[in-house]
Amino acid sequence: MIKKEFEVKGKKYLVALPEGVENINLGIPLGPPDIMGELGIPEPLATRLHNQLFDRGLFSLDDVKKKPNDVQAALQTALRIDAARILTAYAESEKETLPFE
Numbered sequence: 001m002i003k004k005e006f007e008v009k010g011k012k013y014l015v016a017l018p019e020g021v022e023n024i025n026l027g028i029p030l031g032p033p034d035i036m037g038e039l040g041i042p043e044p045l046a047t048r049l050h051n052q053l054f055d056r057g058l059f060s061l062d063d064v065k066k067k068p069n070d071v072q073a074a075l076q077t078a079l080r081i082d083a084a085r086i087l088t089a090y091a092e093s094e095k096e097t098l099p100f101e
Contacts (some may be wrong), residue, residue, distance in 0.1 A: 003030065010047045012054040031059025049078040 001016045006024050008031050013036070015027030032053045036046035052074035064071050 001028075011050045014059060031063075034079070042061075045078060045082060048081060049074060052078050 001018060003014055004024060005012060005014055006028045007013070013032070014030040015024050015080055016030055017024070017027040021027070032050060034050070036050055039046075041049060053071070053076065056067070056074055058067060058070055058074065
């Protein structure tokens with residue numbers, strides 16, 4: 001079996017394929033599972049978190065049980081981008097005149 005990475009709608013996945021098989025639909029999904037809908041996380045944060053889990057090799061329940069610090073790091077990294085956007089928005093708002101002034 002060989003492992004092959006692929007993307008669907010920006011989300012990274014890994015499958016195991018028999019030697020000589022290229023069609024990912026014939027492979028065994030290794031993960032990570034698409035759980036963002038169950039968590040109620042909106043896009044694009046859901047895709048960023050999914051890919052952070054992928055990048056850390058967190059493909060199964062066993063993986064996340066063994067590496068809870070990596071789960072936390074994936075979440076923090078995915079959220080860091082949103083925090084940067086919030087900081088930028090605050091900085092921009094300070095440049096504008098407030099509507100009640």
